[in-house]
Amino acid sequence: MSHTVTDELVAANKRYAETFTHSGLPARPAREVAIVACMDARLDLMPALGLAIGECHTMRNAGGVVTDDVIRSLSISQRELGTKAVVLIHHTGCGLLGITEEWRQELELEVGQKPMWPVESFKDLDQDVRQSMARVRTSPFLPHTDDVRGFVFDVTTGLLREIDPAGTPAS
Numbered sequence: 001m002s003h004t005v006t007d008e009l010v011a012a013n014k015r016y017a018e019t020f021t022h023s024g025l026p027a028r029p030a031r032e033v034a035i036v037a038c039m040d041a042r043l044d045l046m047p048a049l050g051l052a053i054g055e056c057h058t059m060r061n062a063g064g065v066v067t068d069d070v071i072r073s074l075s076i077s078q079r080e081l082g083t084k085a086v087v088l089i090h091h092t093g094c095g096l097l098g099i100t101e102e103w104r105q106e107l108e109l110e111v112g113q114k115p116m117w118p119v120e121s122f123k124d125l126d127q128d129v130r131q132s133m134a135r136v137r138t139s140p141f142l143p144h145t146d147d148v149r150g151f152v153f154d155v156t157t158g159l160l161r162e163i164d165p166a167g168t169p170a171s
Contacts, residue, residue: 025054027081033057034077036132037089038064038096042155045089057083063096064089065120065128066135075141086142088132088150089160096121125152129163137165 034057037045045051045058057077059070066088077083099121108114122128129150137145151160 022053029054029056029077029081029083031055031085032083033085033087034059034074034083035087035089036060036064036066036070036074037153038062038091038094040091040094040155042093043089043091043153048153048158048160049087057081063094063120063122063128064091064132065096065122066132067117067120071135071139071141074136074139078142078144084144085147086136086144086149088129088136088148089153090125090129090132090151091153091155092125093155094125097123097125126163126167130165130167133163133165 031051033055035045035049036059037043039060039062046053049056057073059073061067061070074083074086096119099119101119101121103121104115104119122131129152133148133150136142136148139145150163150165152163153160
């Protein structure tokens with residue numbers, strides 16, 4: 001049997017568990033914030049936002065878009081685990097900027113089955129952040145929609161740029 005990346009991860013976990021000290025943390029995030037971000041490996045969210053383990057809920061997917069599953073997770077996060085603020089983070093150089101709905105059609109041709117999910121690709125980062133903010137703010141399943149803010153993370157500088165939901169540049 002060959003050595004795999006998963007084997008390396010399991011070995012790293014054993015080393016991590018030897019000094020693990022977070023067993024007493026509650027499931028409720030201490031900062032009462034939920035973060036929705038892209039799954040891009042270049043986004044190291046905890047240090048980028050000054051957060052420690054136990055302070056936030058983090059949901060990640062391709063593009064960091066607010067999908068039905070994100071609304072499901074946010075609903076549980078807010079209603080059962082006490083989060084009140086939502087931070088949305090897209091980023092420069094996102095792979096979804098180059099994908100179109102044609103990709104979905106190509107996938108269907110390749111595997112012989114139509115995906116049941118939309119690609120959720122976009123051409124304009126700022127507009128997609130605005131759309132994600134609107135999806136959160138208008139969801140009937142979320143009781144806390146006043147503190148919803150969206151950002152674009154610059155993968156070359158590490159800085160966040162806030163997106164004005166109304167479409168004018170934020171300062």
